[in-house]
Amino acid sequence: MNDMASNTRDNLLMVVFTAAVLTMPIWLTPIGAGYPDLLQKFAIFGIFAVGFNILFGLTGYLSFGHAAFLGVGSYTAVWTFKLLGMNAVPAVFMSILFAGIFAAAIGYISLRRAGIYFSILTLAFAQMCYNLAYSVLTPITNGETGLRVLNSDPRIFDRMFPSQDTDGVLLADFFGIELTGYQGFYFCAVLLIIAFYVSLRIFRSPFGMMLKAVKSNQNRMNYTGLNTRPYTLAAFVISGMYAGLAGALLCVTDPLAGAERMQWTASGEVVLMTILGGAGTLLGPILGAALIKYFENIFSAFNEGTLQSFFSFLPESLREITVSVSSLFVGEGWHLTLGVLFMLIVVFLPGGIMEGIRRLIALFGKRGPGDGAEAKKAGALPAAAE
Numbered sequence: 001m002n003d004m005a006s007n008t009r010d011n012l013l014m015v016v017f018t019a020a021v022l023t024m025p026i027w028l029t030p031i032g033a034g035y036p037d038l039l040q041k042f043a044i045f046g047i048f049a050v051g052f053n054i055l056f057g058l059t060g061y062l063s064f065g066h067a068a069f070l071g072v073g074s075y076t077a078v079w080t081f082k083l084l085g086m087n088a089v090p091a092v093f094m095s096i097l098f099a100g101i102f103a104a105a106i107g108y109i110s111l112r113r114a115g116i117y118f119s120i121l122t123l124a125f126a127q128m129c130y131n132l133a134y135s136v137l138t139p140i141t142n143g144e145t146g147l148r149v150l151n152s153d154p155r156i157f158d159r160m161f162p163s164q165d166t167d168g169v170l171l172a173d174f175f176g177i178e179l180t181g182y183q184g185f186y187f188c189a190v191l192l193i194i195a196f197y198v199s200l201r202i203f204r205s206p207f208g209m210m211l212k213a214v215k216s217n218q219n220r221m222n223y224t225g226l227n228t229r230p231y232t233l234a235a236f237v238i239s240g241m242y243a244g245l246a247g248a249l250l251c252v253t254d255p256l257a258g259a260e261r262m263q264w265t266a267s268g269e270v271v272l273m274t275i276l277g278g279a280g281t282l283l284g285p286i287l288g289a290a291l292i293k294y295f296e297n298i299f300s301a302f303n304e305g306t307l308q309s310f311f312s313f314l315p316e317s318l319r320e321i322t323v324s325v326s327s328l329f330v331g332e333g334w335h336l337t338l339g340v341l342f343m344l345i346v347v348f349l350p351g352g353i354m355e356g357i358r359r360l361i362a363l364f365g366k367r368g369p370g371d372g373a374e375a376k377k378a379g380a381l382p383a384a385a386e
Contacts (some may be wrong), residue, residue, distance in 0.1 A: 006046050006204070010200060010204065012370020013200070013282070013385055014196075014197060014200065017193070017196060017283070018193050021189050021192060021193055022186070022189060022193075023184060024042065024185075024189070025039060025185070031294075031298075032298055033294055033297075033298065034109075034179045035106075036180075036182050036184060036185050037297075038255075038293065038294070038297050039182075039185040039189075040184055040185050040188050040249075041133070041297070042289065042290045042293055042294075043185065043189050043191070043192040043249070044188055044192075044246050044249045044250055044253070045187035045246065045270075045273065045288065045289040045292075045293055045358065046056055046192050046196075046285070046286040046289045047188075047191065047192050047195045047242055047245055047246045047249070048066075048070065048242065048246035048270055048273075048289065049196055049240045049270055049273040049274050049277070049285035049288060049289040050192075050196060050199050050242060050245055050285050050286060051066075051195070051199075051238070051240075051241070051243055051245075051246070051271045052239055052242070052243070052271070052273075052274055052285065053240035053274050053279060053280070053281075053284070053285040054199060054202060054211075054235055054238055054239045054242070055235050055236055055238075056271070056274055056279055057201075057279040057280035057281070057285070058203070058208060058211035058212055058215060058235060058280065059211045059214045059215050059232050059235050059272065060173060060214070060215035061111075061114070061118055061232060061235075061236070062118070062119045062271070063110075063118075063119065063122040063236075063239075063267070064119045064120070064122050064123035064126070064127030064131075064264065064267050064268070064269050064271070065106070065121075065122030065123050065124070065125050065242070065264075065271055066126070066239070067105055067121070067126055067130075067243075067261060067262050067263060067264070067266035067267040067270075068102070068106070068125060068126040068129040068130075068262050068267075069099045069102060069239075069240040069241075069243035069244050069247065070243045070244070070246055070247040070250075070261050070262070070266060071129060071133060071247060071257070071259065071261040071262035071362060072094070072095075072098055072099045072102050072129075072215050072244060072247065073095035073098070073099045073243060073244030073245060073246065073247025073248045073250075074095075074247035074248065074250055074251050074253075074257035074258075074261055075133070075140070075141060075147060075247075075257045076094050076095040076098040076099070076247075076248070076302070077091040077092070077094070077095045077248040077250075077251035077252065077257070078091075078147045078148065078149060078243070078251050078255060078256070078257045079140075079147070079196055080094045080095070081149045081153075081155070081170075081172065081251070081255055082149050082150070082153040082154070082155065083153070083154055083155070083156065084155065084156055084157050085155045085156065085157035085158035086149070086155065086170055086172050086173050086255075087157065087159060087172075087173060087174070088170065088172045088173065088174050088179055088187065088248075088252045089174065089175075090157075091172070091248055091251065091252065092191070092245060092248045092249070092252070094248075095244045095245060095247060095248030096241045096244050096245050096248070096358070097244075099240050099241050099243060099244020099245075099247065100237050100238075100240055100241040100243065100244065102240065102244075103236055103237045103239070103240025103241065103243075103244075104233070104236075104237050104240075106122070106125050106236075106240075107232075107233050107236035107237060107240070108233065109121065109125075110122050110125065110236075111184070111229060111232050111233055111236060112206070112340075114218070116227075117305075122267075123264060123267070125190055126262060126264060126267055127264060130259055130263055130264075131218045132264040133259040133262055134181070134259040141259060143259070144258075144259065146256050146257060146258035146259075147257045147258075148255060148256045148257075149170045149255045150170075151170065151224055170183075170255060171255065172251070172253070172255060174187055174251040177383060179196045179252055179253065180253075180278075184252065185254045187249075187252065188249050188252070188253070191245065191249065192286075195242060195245065196282070196286070199282060200282060202238070203282060210228075210236055211230050211231060211232075214228050214231060214232060215280075219363065242282065247261065267316070269292065270289075272288070272338075272342060273285055273288035273289040273291075273292055274288060274290035274339070275288070275342075275345075275346070275352060276291060276292065276342060276345055276352055276353060277289070277291070277352050277353050278351050278352030278353055278354030278355060279352065280386060281351075281354040282353070282385045283354060283385040284352050284353060284354040284385075287353045287354070288352065288353065291341075291353070292338065295334055295337060295338050295341075296334065298331070299330045299331075299332040299334040299337055300330070300331060301331075302330035302334075303327075303330075303331055304316070304323060304327055306330075307322075307323045307326055307327055307330070308323055311323060311326075322358075
């Protein structure tokens with residue numbers, strides 16, 4: 001009976017999540033986030049964060065080098081475009097494959113250590129990859145200029161079955177449908193839904209329970225004679241494949257790969273996304289990714305003119321003071337806003353945004369009528385999302 005109730009909640013969660021993702025252009029427009037470029041980032045970095053959460057949220061292993069797999073996925077996608085053609089399907093498949101192989105190699109070495117030593121090892125590998133891509137591997141990565149698709153590239157399938165004007169700007173397509181604008185967003189959105197479903201199944205599977213046990217007390221499991229390394233390595237590889245998929249989608253929406261995607265800042269960003277949303281929860285990392293990308297694209301666009309207009313209802317003297325102070329938190333200073341938000345969440349909501357949602361539901365549930373059945377029913381969806 002419990003399994004049936006759990007399956008029902010999971011199915012309801014998938015239906016609600018799918019509907020929310022596919023209708024984002026509608027309900028995000030009032031807050032200025034309904035345009036395709038930002039929606040694509042929500043979906044892509046949501047995938048990145050969901051994959052990172054499989055490693056960090058389930059096993060407790062904190063990687064500071066996940067941007068390496070994002071970069072590998074990007075470079076693989078562009079090389080697939082250059083050699084085979086602009087169809088996004090082979091690029092996505094090859095990026096996931098190569099990122100998984102690369103993650104297996106790095107994970108095999110890094111997972112020999114745990115805790116801070118594991119984190120430092122992953123950071124070291126990521127920085128090595130960044131420097132190699134930036135200098136030594138220039139023939140493959142094109143160094144600081146970045147790797148892009150050229151009309152002179154082989155693009156075997158495109159030459160055999162031309163579907164777009166090869167003299168113009170080369171854009172990724174899905175069997176002839178150009179993946180730009182909202183078409184590009186829905187391609188990314190479908191993959192986000194699939195990625196979320198796979199993550200859900202992992203969380204609910206015996207494999208996922210084993211990963212949670214590793215996080216709870218890995219030493220105790222080792223003392224029982226159970227070898228936990230195959231489980232943690234599998235989680236590391238799966239997480240790397242998610243990052244490779246995100247890297248491929250960055251190139252699907254813009255066929256250009258650069259070494260900056262491997263920098264430690266990109267790895268730190270996905271850590272922030274996961275912690276802000278709620279590590280170890282299903283929906284939390286996606287919410288964290290959306291929040292950071294919204295701040296990055298909306299708050300960074302504010303300037304003093306925008307603030308003057310926004311605070312125009314205030315008296316002139318008070319308006320000038322308000323604009324002077326608030327201007328520190330927008331535009332180029334948007335990171336300050338993010339830092340304050342991160343500090344507040346860590347201090348007051350250690351479980352991230354999802355903990356705040358649970359507290360709100362519990363608060364309103366207690367105020368509602370009845371014997372608590374309504375509150376329990378209202379909490380079913382958030383419970384399924386953990």
